[in-house]
Amino acid sequence: MNFKAVYDKVVDLIYDNRRNIVRISFSALALLLLLIVLYFSSDNFNINNEVNTLVTYIEDRQYSIAENYYDDVEKEFSDSKMNRFNQKVSKKLSSLLINKGDMYINGQVTKEQYMGLVNIVNALNSISVEPTNLIELGKRVDEMYKEENITYESASSFLQITSTLNGVDKGLDEYKQHIKTIYESREIYKEGTKNQSIKKYHEAIELYDKVLKEDEKYYSLAENAKKECIKVMHDYYIKQAKGLAEEGKYEDALKYLSYLNPYYDEDEINDLQEQYNKYISNYTMTSDDIINLIVRRSKENKNDLSVVSYLQTVDGKRYYYGEVVKNDKVINEVLIDTETKELYSYKSDKKSYNCDYSDAYFKIDEDSGQIIFSINQDQAKSILEDKLYENEKNYKSIELLAEDKQEKYSNDDLKEMINKNGNIYYYFTVKMGWFKPKEIYMVNIYDKTTYNLTKEKVEHF
Numbered sequence: 001m002n003f004k005a006v007y008d009k010v011v012d013l014i015y016d017n018r019r020n021i022v023r024i025s026f027s028a029l030a031l032l033l034l035l036i037v038l039y040f041s042s043d044n045f046n047i048n049n050e051v052n053t054l055v056t057y058i059e060d061r062q063y064s065i066a067e068n069y070y071d072d073v074e075k076e077f078s079d080s081k082m083n084r085f086n087q088k089v090s091k092k093l094s095s096l097l098i099n100k101g102d103m104y105i106n107g108q109v110t111k112e113q114y115m116g117l118v119n120i121v122n123a124l125n126s127i128s129v130e131p132t133n134l135i136e137l138g139k140r141v142d143e144m145y146k147e148e149n150i151t152y153e154s155a156s157s158f159l160q161i162t163s164t165l166n167g168v169d170k171g172l173d174e175y176k177q178h179i180k181t182i183y184e185s186r187e188i189y190k191e192g193t194k195n196q197s198i199k200k201y202h203e204a205i206e207l208y209d210k211v212l213k214e215d216e217k218y219y220s221l222a223e224n225a226k227k228e229c230i231k232v233m234h235d236y237y238i239k240q241a242k243g244l245a246e247e248g249k250y251e252d253a254l255k256y257l258s259y260l261n262p263y264y265d266e267d268e269i270n271d272l273q274e275q276y277n278k279y280i281s282n283y284t285m286t287s288d289d290i291i292n293l294i295v296r297r298s299k300e301n302k303n304d305l306s307v308v309s310y311l312q313t314v315d316g317k318r319y320y321y322g323e324v325v326k327n328d329k330v331i332n333e334v335l336i337d338t339e340t341k342e343l344y345s346y347k348s349d350k351k352s353y354n355c356d357y358s359d360a361y362f363k364i365d366e367d368s369g370q371i372i373f374s375i376n377q378d379q380a381k382s383i384l385e386d387k388l389y390e391n392e393k394n395y396k397s398i399e400l401l402a403e404d405k406q407e408k409y410s411n412d413d414l415k416e417m418i419n420k421n422g423n424i425y426y427y428f429t430v431k432m433g434w435f436k437p438k439e440i441y442m443v444n445i446y447d448k449t450t451y452n453l454t455k456e457k458v459e460h461f
Contacts, residue, residue, distance in 0.1 A: 047081065051088045055096065061113070063120045070124055086126050093121055094130040097165075101137050105150055105158050115161050128167055135171040138162065142175040145182065146215070152183045185212040189222050196225060201233035202259040230263050241272060250276040251318070283338040285309075285320045290336060293343060294324060297357035314371050335362050335371070344373060347445070349422030356403055361424075361445055374445035380426040384441050387450045387461055394433065401427035401440065409440045413457040425451075 050073050057066035077085055097117065104114040121127060138159055145155040159176045163169040192207035204225070211222035237256040244253040254276050260269055287307045295302045309322035312335065324332040332353040333346035345355035348363035355361075360376040375383070377400055388395055401409075406427050425442040432439060440453040441461060452461040 047085050047088060050085060051092060054089060055092045058093070058117070058120055059096065061116055063116060063123075066120060067123055074126075082126075089124070090127050090129060093127060094133065097121065097129060097162075098133050098137060101134065101158065101162060105137075105141055105144070105154060107154075111157055111161070114158075118161050118165055122164065122166060129165060131165075131168045131171050134162055134165070134168050138172045138175045142178055145179045148217075152179065155179050156183075182212065182215055185210070185215050186218055189218050192222065192225065196229055199233075199236060201229040201236070205229050234260060234264060238268070238272070241276075245272075245276055245279075250279045254280075283318060285336065285338060287322075290320060290322050290334070291324075293336065293341065294332075294334070294357070297343065300326070312371075314373075334358070347374070347422070347424060349420075349424060352422060352424075354403070363446070372446065374424075375443075375448060377426055380443040380445065380448075381428065383443055383448055384428055384430075384450060387441075388430070391461070396431040396433055399429050399431075401429050409453055411453075411456060411458075414453060417458055427453075 054066055054069055054073070057063075057069060073085060074082055100109055100114055100117050103109045104111070121129060141150065141155050141158055144150040145152060156176070156179060159172050159179070163172040163176065188207050189211050192204045192211075195201075195204035195207065208222040208226040208229075211219050213219050237260055241253040241256040244250070244256070254273060257269055257273050257276075287309055290307045290309055291302055291305050294300060294305065294307075304326050306325045307322045308325065309320050312319045312321040314335070318338040319335045320338060322334050322336070323330050324334060332355050335344040336342070337344075342359045343357070344360050344362040345353055345358035346363065347353070347355070347361035361374040363372050363374075364370070365372055381398055381400070384398060409427075421444075424445050426445060428441045428443070430439045430441060442451040442453055442458070443449070444451075450461045452459045
């Protein structure tokens with residue numbers, strides 16, 4: 001049989017059985033599709049089952065088990081299957097985070113529970129959560145805090161914890177900063193009310209002026225409180241100013257009156273300010289005044305001296321700082337109390353003018369730049385007396401040792417101390433009694449440490 005005959009026969013066979021062939025083909029195709037559907041259904045069922053198991057571990061806060069389970073799934077699944085697994089887990093955990101976050105801000109779960117959920121989500125590196133709903137929740141938290149429906153601690157910690165989630169952090173920055181700003185404004189208001197309650201009206205007003213206008217409730221409270229301060233501070237501050245003036249504290253008195261100036265323009269206030277300013281002028285010292293004071297205390301010739309001075313305030317008190325110049329050389333640096341006219345000369349471990357006419361000394365702290373005053377001779381003597389009493393040492397008298405006699409009692413130990421710390425000591429001779437030798441003591445002018453100076457050494461006393 002030739003090829004054409006075979007071909008014709010096959011064609012006739014197909015034609016005669018075409019209905020059966022079509023029916024069989026459709027059945028085979030349906031079977032194939034069924035097998036494909038069953039395969040993918042089984043695969044999806046397997047993925048869903050693993051997803052549910054993982055999420056259950058997380059919901060039950062079995063985080064270590066959840067991490068290990070995720071690692072096992074990753075080893076078992078193919079890359080494509082693992083991608084589908086991660087997508088489903090991400091959706092589930094995104095919903096779980098929203099739910100738990102909402103419960104946290106409503107006080108239904110603890111901070112530790114919510115933080116644990118966030119930490120396990122971050123620990124599953126391939127899982128990325130949908131940030132949109134979490135950012136919307138952050139916005140709602142911001143609004144809740146502004147309306148005082150949630151505490152600052154809860155709002156702040158929720159935003160702080162949530163912002164540690166990968167992909168969410170930047171979206172919450174605006175709300176974190178906003179609630180912090182509102183919180184600080186409200187704290188300023190609270191501080192203002194404290195000042196107002198203790199009659200610090202000026203300080204209270206300054207704080208009330210800083211309360212944010214956008215925080216409508218507290219801004220309104222601050223404005224009303226400010227009006228009340230302005231109303232009641234008038235009589236109180238005038239009374240305070242007059243009381244301070246009676247004590248000679250005219251600058252402090254003027255400060256109280258200055259608080260009233262922005263709100264009151266009265267003859268009484270203006271007259272008091274004029275009067276107190278005249279009193280203050282009595283404390284003003286010219287260069288000649290400073291030179292005259294130094295000349296009276298020392299052996300210097302007035303015509304040889306000049307002073308470059310300016311007003312210096314230390315701890316609220318007025319002093320004149322002056323560089324005393326002789327023959328174009330600075331021979332002393334002084335601070336003079338404008339009220340008491342007490343004179344302090346500069347003396348430190350690195351600089352000393354060997355001044356013997358000052359009431360005490362001062363230095364500038366290298367770290368802070370602050371002026372530090374020493375004790376005076378009487379205070380040093382009192383410290384030594386107390387030390388002698390504590391050590392049950394009876395004595396006849398205590399006398400300050402003149403500078404020109406100090407060298408007589410010097411030894412190598414003392415020289416080493418002075419080389420290290422400078423000569424910043426008051427020296428005293430103590431008569432212990434009849435037929436007993438004098439004892440020499442030193443008191444550090446700044447730290448008040450007391451030493452006993454013998455022929456061989458210097459000892460703490």
